[in-house]
Amino acid sequence: MTATDPWHRALADLVSLSHRLPPDQLPVAINTVLRPLGATATTYLVDAEQRDLRPLPEPGRPTPDPLPIDSSLAGRAFTQVEVHAGQGPPPRLWVPVVNGTDRLGLLEVFPPAGADLADEAVRDGCRLVSGLVGHLVSSKSAYGDLLHRTRRSRPMGLSAELLWQLLPPLTVATPEVTVSALLEPCYEVGGDAFDYAVDGGTVTLAVLDGVGHGLPAVLTTSVALAALRAARRAGADLSGLVRAVDAAIAAQWRDARFVTAVLAEFDTRTGLLRYVNAGHPPPVLLRRGRAVQALDGGRRLPLGLPDERADVAEMRLEPGDRLLLHTDGVTEARDPAGEMFGLPRLADLAERHIGSGLPAPETLRRLSHAVVAHQAGPHLDDATLLLVEWSATAAASTEP
Structure with missing residues (x-):
């Protein structure tokens, strides 16, 4: 992957946006840097009880339902810490989000139209972005409540x-x-x-x-x-x-x-x-x-x-x-x-x-x-x- 690779550019752009990024704008920033590639993504975080993957809401986009870890393809990608392809429609990649090795959730990435889901360049690009997302989820959690709230199915005592x-x-x-x-x-x-x-x-x-x-x-x-x-x-x-x-x-x-x-x-x-x-x-x-x-x-x-x-x-x-x-x-x-x-x-x-x-x-x-x-x-x-x-x-x- 070269310095001019579009996925590398997306990674650099996300780093640039991250310095003054409020936690609630993380999904917006991810899709902003993916837009030049013709890709979009939904970010899911694992809940506190480790049963469901819960979507981060993004203004202007409908929020999907939580995904059960034990009975979904997304859950398999999470538990095995591996990229999995879903043929859709539309086709998508489930990419683990970790901070180091601490499992935080998944990116559901919809690659550009016509992209080969088995293309290692596409998968490596998704891994690059998801790796940075993992670090941002961990660091930005200290600055707001949305990331904490997303991971909870009910109020915490x-x-x-x-x-x-x-x-x-x-x-x-x-x-x-x-x-x-x-x-x-x-x-x-x-x-x-x-x-x-x-x-x-x-x-x-x-x-x-x-x-x-x-x-x-x-x-x-x-x-x-x-x-x-x-x-x-x-x-x-x-x-x-x-x-x-x-x-x-x-x-x-x-x-x-x-x-x-x-x-x-x-x-x-x-x-x-x-x-x-x-x-x-x-x-x-x-x-x-x-x-x-x-x-x-x-x-x-x-x-x-x-x-x-x-x-x-x-x-x-x-x-x-x-x-x-x-x-x-x-x-x-x-x-x-x-x-x-x-x-x-x-x-x-x-x-x-x-x-x-x-x-x-x-x-x-x-x-x-x-x-x-x-x-x-x-x-x-x-x-x-x-x-x-x-x-x-x-x-x-x-x-x-």
């Missing part, structure tokens, strides 16, 4: 509104490793949270569950999350992170509040995993597609409760290993008859989805929906999942 602003993107990948997470329910969360950082070959992980429900639990978890990040960014080791969260919670409350957690560091150069488990369900190790071990070392009381133990468990992972972290809202979710979802069911489903070669975010989407389907009613607790894949092949599958 106060505690959920607070928590979602604190969480990192759902997925990150490097050439060696992928980290992906999901949190349910989306609109009325309690005290669950997750965090990660990828720096210099070290992946730092955290899954947290604050005691209680609603806003009080979220406030406790928020303090723990802030203390964790402040200590980590100051260079603290795992034991230092534990002490920092203990001190932060104790300094704010005197009513025995606490947060259960798994804190971990994984060195992608050596395979060394170090972790602390503060009263939390143990992570599950999957090796060669099978759940082989629950990591039950590094035990101490929940964070915020006095405990002088600072034991850090260690183990050596193998290339291709996966680590599944979760909160008790996953395994303790009950169906109408009272049967828990359970760790064996979680491990079995994880094995099946991983064995089918799904990207990590799609594996978690299906696991999370299985928990929701099992419960068949209102959530009694948050259900958070975090999956780490130490595999170059798996990491590559998250990229369009």
Whole structure:
């Protein structure tokens, strides 16, 4: 693709327009730069519950209906992170929109009349534009409400509104490793949270569950999350992170509040995993597609409760290993008859989805929906999942 290629020109024009672009004008800008090519596009964003792709409204154009992820060609393009062609009428290309490897939605591109949907130049051009759209969706979301509103099927509760602003993107990948997470329910969360950082070959992980429900639990978890990040960014080791969260919670409350957690560091150069488990369900190790071990070392009381133990468990992972972290809202979710979802069911489903070669975010989407389907009613607790894949092949599958 040369500097004079029309798709390259469209990309440059979108960059130029983006500097003073309000969030609600993003669909207009996309079609402005595509117009010289004779192409148009509709932008879809995935909803908070990861069930539908919801269109961004554009002034002067009718807004189409949301598209179901599990029963549409568009949904297949989203879940497989691949360009798919729809013969129409009219013919179109479904092009994944990601920020890095965090799945945000799709572009529905109607190429110029007579264009060959199999032409790699056309597909590469669409990928270029959609790649920039992914970055713009992420960056422009901080400046207005339309992008947030589009991704919601109903109003968000106060505690959920607070928590979602604190969480990192759902997925990150490097050439060696992928980290992906999901949190349910989306609109009325309690005290669950997750965090990660990828720096210099070290992946730092955290899954947290604050005691209680609603806003009080979220406030406790928020303090723990802030203390964790402040200590980590100051260079603290795992034991230092534990002490920092203990001190932060104790300094704010005197009513025995606490947060259960798994804190971990994984060195992608050596395979060394170090972790602390503060009263939390143990992570599950999957090796060669099978759940082989629950990591039950590094035990101490929940964070915020006095405990002088600072034991850090260690183990050596193998290339291709996966680590599944979760909160008790996953395994303790009950169906109408009272049967828990359970760790064996979680491990079995994880094995099946991983064995089918799904990207990590799609594996978690299906696991999370299985928990929701099992419960068949209102959530009694948050259900958070975090999956780490130490595999170059798996990491590559998250990229369009």
